[in-house]
Every structure is written in structure tokens, then in C-alpha cells.
Amino acid sequence: MPSNVLVAYGTTNGSTAEIAEAVAAVLRKEGVAAEALPARSATSVSPYDAVVVGGGLYAGRWHKDARRFVRRHGRSLAGRPVWFFSSGPLDASASERDIPPVPGVRRAMDKLEASNALLRAATGAGLLVVGHRPAERPTVPRTGPVTHAVIHHVGCPVAVLPHF
Numbered sequence: 001m002p003s004n005v006l007v008a009y010g011t012t013n014g015s016t017a018e019i020a021e022a023v024a025a026v027l028r029k030e031g032v033a034a035e036a037l038p039a040r041s042a043t044s045v046s047p048y049d050a051v052v053v054g055g056g057l058y059a060g061r062w063h064k065d066a067r068r069f070v071r072r073h074g075r076s077l078a079g080r081p082v083w084f085f086s087s088g089p090l091d092a093s094a095s096e097r098d099i100p101p102v103p104g105v106r107r108a109m110d111k112l113e114a115s116n117a118l119l120r121a122a123t124g125a126g127l128l129v130v131g132h133r134p135a136e137r138p139t140v141p142r143t144g145p146v147t148h149a150v151i152h153h154v155g156c157p158v159a160v161l162p163h164f
């Protein structure tokens, strides 16, 4: 079980903050150190060994603070247990059925799952070989976010080879 959990939230009207505080309170009751913080003021996830991220939904999108948090800390989130939640509809639909993640949250989940699957697959490897994109445009990163996260967390030397 993780010992120190960050619950980061993006809120406009306060509901998601209340949910985040409730999640942190339940974790603390279970003996886990947990704190809820606004996603925009959480500067680092390094002190935490698991992270919960929540955002209110507005016009089908996660709150921008939650989106930015996941973008900013994507590399650090890979390799840690992460749980996302959304605070959503004003009607009763959420109590009637499970509501799937909105597309932006689904994409963020897929990236993290891909990074974590690759990290698990690389456990015990002596060398990780990854490819990078051709340097057509200097402003575009030469490795994608998944490769980038894996490179920073894998416990062995990494060879980055160009695609031919």
C-alpha cells in the first residue's frame, strides 16, 4: 500500500475540491499520509508514492488545472500508481450507470498505462533500445511522451536510435 498520497484537483466551483478532501480523509483514516492540493499549486509529485488527480467536467473536458497537471508531471506520474476521477453531470445519470472517462482523460490514462506496461516489461533488462523520430522540426520533441517517460524511469542504460 502507498504510504504518501497526493490528491490533486482542478475545480471552478469547489465540488471537486470537496471530493478530493474526502478521498484524502478516507486514505488518512486507513493510515495513509494523504493531502489534497489544488492541481495548479502542486509543484512536484516526487515526495509522493501514489497520486490521485481529479477534475470537474466542463463542456466535455476535464478542468484545465487537472489537464495541465497531468501534462506537466507526466514523466513523474509514469512509474507511480495513479488514479483519475472526474466530477460531472448535474443530473442523476452518474448514480444510474458508470460514466466512461471523457476522451481527453481516456488519452491521458492510455499514455500512463502504456508507459507503465513498458516499464514493467523492461524490469531486469540490461539495456533499453528506443527509436526517435527524424528531426524534421526542431520544436517537436524527438521522442513521444510514452518513450520520454519510460527513458526517465527505467533502471538500465538506454540507447536512443534514429528511425531509418
Ligand SMILES: Cc1cc2nc3c(=O)[nH]c(=O)nc-3n(C[C@H](O)[C@H](O)[C@H](O)COP(=O)(O)O)c2cc1C
Pocket (backbone or CB within 6 Å): 010, 011, 012, 013, 014, 015, 016, 017, 055, 056, 057, 058, 059, 060, 061, 087, 088, 089, 090
Ligand atoms: C458551464 C458548465 C458546464 C458543464 N459541463 C459538464 C459536462 O460537459 N459534463 C459533465 O458531466 N458535467 C458538466 N458540468 C457539471 C460540472 O462538471 C459539475 O458541477 C462539477 O462538479 C463541477 O466541478 P467544480 O465544482 O469542482 O468546478 C458543467 C457545469 C457547468 C456549470
